Amino acid sequence: MPLPVAKADVKAEAEVPAKVLALPLKKTSLMKNFAPGMRDLASRIIPPLVMTGAFLLIWQMLCAKQGATLPAPSVVWREASDLITQPFFILGPQDIGLGWRVLTSLQRVMFGFGLAAIVGVFVGALIGQSVWAMRGLDPIFQVMRTVPPLAWLPISLAAFRDSNPSAIFVIFITSIWPIIINTAVGIRNIPQDYRNVAAVLRLNHLEFFVKIMIPSAAPYIFTGLRIGIGLAWLAIVAAEMLTGGVGIGFFIWDAWNSSRLPDIVVALIYIGIVGFILDRIVGAIGELATRGTAAA
Amino acid sequence: MLPRAYLKIDQVCRSFQRGPTTSEVLKDVSVTIDKGEYVSIIGHSGCGKSTLLNMIAGLLPVSSGGILLEDREVNSPGPDRAVVFQNHSLLPWLTVYDNVRLAVNKVFSNTKKKAERHEWTMHNLDLVQMAHAKDKRPSEISGGMKQRVGIARALAMEPKVLLLDEPFGALDALTRAHLQDSVMQIHAALKNTVIMITHDVDEAVLLSDRIIMLTNGPAARIGEIANVDLARPRRRLELASNANYIGAREAVLRFLYERHHFVEAA
Numbered sequence: 001m002p003l004p005v006a007k008a009d010v011k012a013e014a015e016v017p018a019k020v021l022a023l024p025l026k027k028t029s030l031m032k033n034f035a036p037g038m039r040d041l042a043s044r045i046i047p048p049l050v051m052t053g054a055f056l057l058i059w060q061m062l063c064a065k066q067g068a069t070l071p072a073p074s075v076v077w078r079e080a081s082d083l084i085t086q087p088f089f090i091l092g093p094q095d096i097g098l099g100w101r102v103l104t105s106l107q108r109v110m111f112g113f114g115l116a117a118i119v120g121v122f123v124g125a126l127i128g129q130s131v132w133a134m135r136g137l138d139p140i141f142q143v144m145r146t147v148p149p150l151a152w153l154p155i156s157l158a159a160f161r162d163s164n165p166s167a168i169f170v171i172f173i174t175s176i177w178p179i180i181i182n183t184a185v186g187i188r189n190i191p192q193d194y195r196n197v198a199a200v201l202r203l204n205h206l207e208f209f210v211k212i213m214i215p216s217a218a219p220y221i222f223t224g225l226r227i228g229i230g231l232a233w234l235a236i237v238a239a240e241m242l243t244g245g246v247g248i249g250f251f252i253w254d255a256w257n258s259s260r261l262p263d264i265v266v267a268l269i270y271i272g273i274v275g276f277i278l279d280r281i282v283g284a285i286g287e288l289a290t291r292g293t294a295a296a
Numbered sequence: 297m298l299p300r301a302y303l304k305i306d307q308v309c310r311s312f313q314r315g316p317t318t319s320e321v322l323k324d325v326s327v328t329i330d331k332g333e334y335v336s337i338i339g340h341s342g343c344g345k346s347t348l349l350n351m352i353a354g355l356l357p358v359s360s361g362g363i364l365l366e367d368r369e370v371n372s373p374g375p376d377r378a379v380v381f382q383n384h385s386l387l388p389w390l391t392v393y394d395n396v397r398l399a400v401n402k403v404f405s406n407t408k409k410k411a412e413r414h415e416w417t418m419h420n421l422d423l424v425q426m427a428h429a430k431d432k433r434p435s436e437i438s439g440g441m442k443q444r445v446g447i448a449r450a451l452a453m454e455p456k457v458l459l460l461d462e463p464f465g466a467l468d469a470l471t472r473a474h475l476q477d478s479v480m481q482i483h484a485a486l487k488n489t490v491i492m493i494t495h496d497v498d499e500a501v502l503l504s505d506r507i508i509m510l511t512n513g514p515a516a517r518i519g520e521i522a523n524v525d526l527a528r529p530r531r532r533l534e535l536a537s538n539a540n541y542i543g544a545r546e547a548v549l550r551f552l553y554e555r556h557h558f559v560e561a562a
Binding site for chain 1: 375379453
């Protein structure tokens with residue numbers, strides 16, 4: 001038994017020099033393949049960096065003068081860099097990092113938007129199936145959808161008598177309309193072919209809903225969800241400014257009241273970046289979920 | 297007593313109402329089709345071929361008259377009359393396998409176990425030579441392949457009547473010939489009853505036992521029924537000089553272009 005093993009070892013050793021020779025060759029080819037990829041990456045990254053730099057420079061020039069009302073980037077960095085570098089500190093019940101505040105706001109958004117997504121898709125699916133309901137309800141939705149988020153706040157405060165559910169309701173009512181309208185349009189646009197297939201297969205209502213309607217309308221639904229999440233993020237900041245608590249919106253209001261302008265600037269950047277990420281996340285999920293449908 | 301017909305289309309009329317005007321599409325269409333028969337319906341575009349097929353499928357109700365399949369009235373769609381649609385109608389978000397599996401799961405939910413349903417799905421994909429593409433999505437395969445999957449989906453329902461709605465209409469000539477051969481092989485092996493809509497005379501003669509020729513609308517009726525007296529299996533090359541083939545072809549051509557030539561205004 002030990003003999004063949006030893007033989008194999010010798011054989012493997014004999015092959016080693018050849019392997020060592022092959023490696024540098026492979027490396028160069030990898031570099032060659034890599035270089036165009038890097039160039040491509042650079043051509044995507046450099047323009048935004050240049051433009052951001054130019055933007056900061058102009059801002060600095062405009063606000064660096066004596067008596068400027070708004071803080072320049074250098075001032076923001078000097079006075080509020082701790083907010084950027086340490087998003088997750090906890091020093092007291094009201095003195096926490098912006099990361100925590102954003103997460104608190106996101107939690108509200110997730111409740112309100114999640115509810116809006118579920119209810120919106122169901123209501124949209126129901127309305128989309130009936131020409132009568134579509135004609136009857138569409139004008140109402142079109143009017144409701146133009147009501148600004150904050151206009152809902154007094155009514156919702158009166159109804160819920162508590163700030164947290166009120167904020168969630170404002171999110172819900174703001175983001176639900178595009179979801180309903182887009183879902184309904186998506187359902188209306190299901191090709192007759194798919195309906196025929198479902199008819200021949202005798203799919204029942206639930207099977208039709210799950211297997212035909214939702215996947216077929218998915219591109220429309222995700223467009224609605226994407227608009228919805230954007231509106232939800234807009235609404236939460238506004239709602240929190242009025243209802244208080246620990247969200248990012250209230251942080252801005254608090255900073256304004258105590259004249260900490262650099263803090264506000266940092267908070268705005270946080271809000272913008274989080275909104276951008278939310279939009280991209282919903283977009284990416286939509287792209288993943290509608291792979292086949294969009295191509296056909 | 298007369299021997300009962302497998303599929304009986306009896307005095308079927310169909311009219312469409314649009315506002316105050318009623319347009320009659322089909323009038324008094326009567327024909328019986330035997331089990332295992334391959335029947336084509338041919339006619340100029342707009343004559344009501346698809347309307348007739350949709351009524352057999354149950355997708356459209358008849359205005360008067362009736363359609364009986366094994367003595368039971370057809371009044372709703374169902375898997376016993378599977379349709380292969382002209383534009384394949386595969387669900388683009390499902391893979392080839394899942395498109396067929398959806399039909400198998402629905403039709404055999406009580407009669408086949410999970411493993412059997414998988415095998416039946418693969419068996420039908422094999423029949424149309426599409427097993428190799430089972431994990432592809434419809435957007436990733438060619439038009440001819442899509443139509444093959446559409447046929448597999450219809451066959452997988454084990455229909456009493458297989459309805460083909462211009463199944464090869466959108467394909468190029470070579471792909472079309474391949475698919476016609478496949479359909480002939482499948483028909484020879486499974487002995488399905490098939491009703492096919494076509495506007496291709498050669499296709500009708502090559503594939504069918506009988507060819508139903510519809511007159512021009514409005515109020516189209518069956519103008520003539522041609523028997524295609526050719527032994528199976530049929531090979532397209534040998535048929536080119538066959539007297540019966542040429543005769544049947546001429547009969548259909550004469551009907552379509554001499555007696556009922558297409559009127560543009562109609």
